[in-house]
Amino acid sequence: MTLLNLAMGTGFILILIGLFGALTQRDILRMIVGFTIAATGTNLVLIAVGFLPNRTAPILESTAPMADAIVDPVPQALVLTAIVIGLGVTALMLAFAYKIHAAKGTLDISKLTDLKW
Amino acid sequence: MTKRLIALLLLLGLGTIFADLIRGFTPDPALNMSAQFYAARTVVDTGAANIVTAIIVTFRGLDTLGEVTVLFLTAAIVALVLGGNVSGVKPRNWPVGELLQTGTKLLVPLIVLFGAYVFINGHLTPGGGFQGGAILASAVLLLLLANPARRFGHQLISRVEAVSGLFYVGIGVLGLVLAGGFLDNRILPLGEFGSILSAGAIPLIYALIGLKVGAEFSSIMASLSESEDK
Amino acid sequence: MIELRLVFGAVLAIAMISAAIMAIWPGRSRAIAILAAGAVSLFASIMFLLLAAPDVAMTEAAIGSGLTTFLFFFVLGRVRGRKDD
Numbered sequence: 001m002t003l004l005n006l007a008m009g010t011g012f013i014l015i016l017i018g019l020f021g022a023l024t025q026r027d028i029l030r031m032i033v034g035f036t037i038a039a040t041g042t043n044l045v046l047i048a049v050g051f052l053p054n055r056t057a058p059i060l061e062s063t064a065p066m067a068d069a070i071v072d073p074v075p076q077a078l079v080l081t082a083i084v085i086g087l088g089v090t091a092l093m094l095a096f097a098y099k100i101h102a103a104k105g106t107l108d109i110s111k112l113t114d115l116k117w
Numbered sequence: 118m119t120k121r122l123i124a125l126l127l128l129l130g131l132g133t134i135f136a137d138l139i140r141g142f143t144p145d146p147a148l149n150m151s152a153q154f155y156a157a158r159t160v161v162d163t164g165a166a167n168i169v170t171a172i173i174v175t176f177r178g179l180d181t182l183g184e185v186t187v188l189f190l191t192a193a194i195v196a197l198v199l200g201g202n203v204s205g206v207k208p209r210n211w212p213v214g215e216l217l218q219t220g221t222k223l224l225v226p227l228i229v230l231f232g233a234y235v236f237i238n239g240h241l242t243p244g245g246g247f248q249g250g251a252i253l254a255s256a257v258l259l260l261l262l263a264n265p266a267r268r269f270g271h272q273l274i275s276r277v278e279a280v281s282g283l284f285y286v287g288i289g290v291l292g293l294v295l296a297g298g299f300l301d302n303r304i305l306p307l308g309e310f311g312s313i314l315s316a317g318a319i320p321l322i323y324a325l326i327g328l329k330v331g332a333e334f335s336s337i338m339a340s341l342s343e344s345e346d347k
Numbered sequence: 348m349i350e351l352r353l354v355f356g357a358v359l360a361i362a363m364i365s366a367a368i369m370a371i372w373p374g375r376s377r378a379i380a381i382l383a384a385g386a387v388s389l390f391a392s393i394m395f396l397l398l399a400a401p402d403v404a405m406t407e408a409a410i411g412s413g414l415t416t417f418l419f420f421f422v423l424g425r426v427r428g429r430k431d432d
Binding site for chain 2: 004005008009012015016019020023024049051052053057058059060061062063065066067068070072073074076077080081083084085087088089091092094095096098099
């Protein structure tokens with residue numbers, strides 16, 4: 001098992017754990033924690049896809065061409081964006097959770113039965 | 118109980134798909150075509166040393182503009198949902214320890230300096246606008262924690278954010294007029310490789326992005342901390 | 348001889364998965380769940396360094412482990428008073 005398989009496997013397991021937490025909890029704050037863990041796992045998988053063994057970070061040290069000594073830089077640029085947007089989504093979820101608590105007095109989703117018929 | 122069982126079955130199905138993905142994955146022996154293009158043309162086209170920075174700011178700069186727009190929308194919606202109380206908020210006055218207050222006075226200038234260093238040197242070392250903006254936001258957070266009764270200067274934050282966003286798009290349009298295309302960084306001279314005034318307009322663009330992102334994060338945190346207490 | 352990177356990566360993986368399990372375990376208080384999620388982000392940031400991605404490691408450490416935990420604790424301080432679940 002190489003480092004790449006280890007990182008990818010860990011990322012997938014984190015996605016599964018986060019989704020399980022988001023699906024079975026009743027408290028809104030714990031659901032949001034589950035989503036955060038799943039997002040971290042997804043970013044880990046994306047970086048692991050771009051990793052080539054025995055190569056170094058994509059930062060040039062001189063103008064010499066280094067196309068055979070660096071890892072793939074494109075997934076890193078994409079994951080940078082994904083992390084920042086993940087924070088934005090978490091902030092929105094938390095603002096809505098706060099509003100629900102202010103309106104209903106509880107954070108338990110089984111007690112929010114306004115739309116049930 | 119059934120809810121957990123159904124969730125477990127669903128995740129088991131997902132788990133088999135993931136296992137299949139891992140088993141069928143073999144890393145390439147060499148870089149693929151687009152990565153080779155970026156690795157070969159970064160120094161020639163942009164003069165930056167950090168390839169990820171060159172991709173984010175120049176080669177795929179339009180995506181970064183979209184991301185900054187999404188962050189702006191997030192900050193605006195959080196401020197709207199939490200119903201920013203401009204007046205009538207009673208300031209919480211729990212006793213703040215003297216250690217925190219003195220430590221804040223010492224640390225906040227250093228943190229701001231470090232954040233500015235990180236986003237100005239984005240094209241030479243690992244770092245850049247998003248990291249520097251997050252560091253600036255943590256300095257603002259420290260101020261919030263040490264002085265909870267102070268009315269926060271929303272005016273200053275929103276002005277910084279608006280002005281840097283305007284200049285960012287202005288530099289992009291200048292790229293249209295003076296150089297190859299929108300957000301081209303050759304409007305300023307490329308300079309010599311490895312010095313701080315190199316890579317054209319990349320330090321300028323990244324500094325503006327860092328200020329804008331830091332202002333947006335600070336605005337989100339100020340909205341959350343000033344929402345009405347029960 | 349197993350190389351050092353692999354051993355370090357395995358230790359980090361075990362730490363990450365146990366922190367994630369602790370974060371969604373149903374009986375604990377909410378503050379511990381939030382801190383465990385912050386620990387998952389921190390370990391992921393170190394693993395990004397092992398995978399030769401320093402930019403991403405810095406961003407994940409600052410934003411994922413720092414600012415997200417702050418946001419959670421701000422909201423947790425507002426909704427305290429009900430201890431259900």
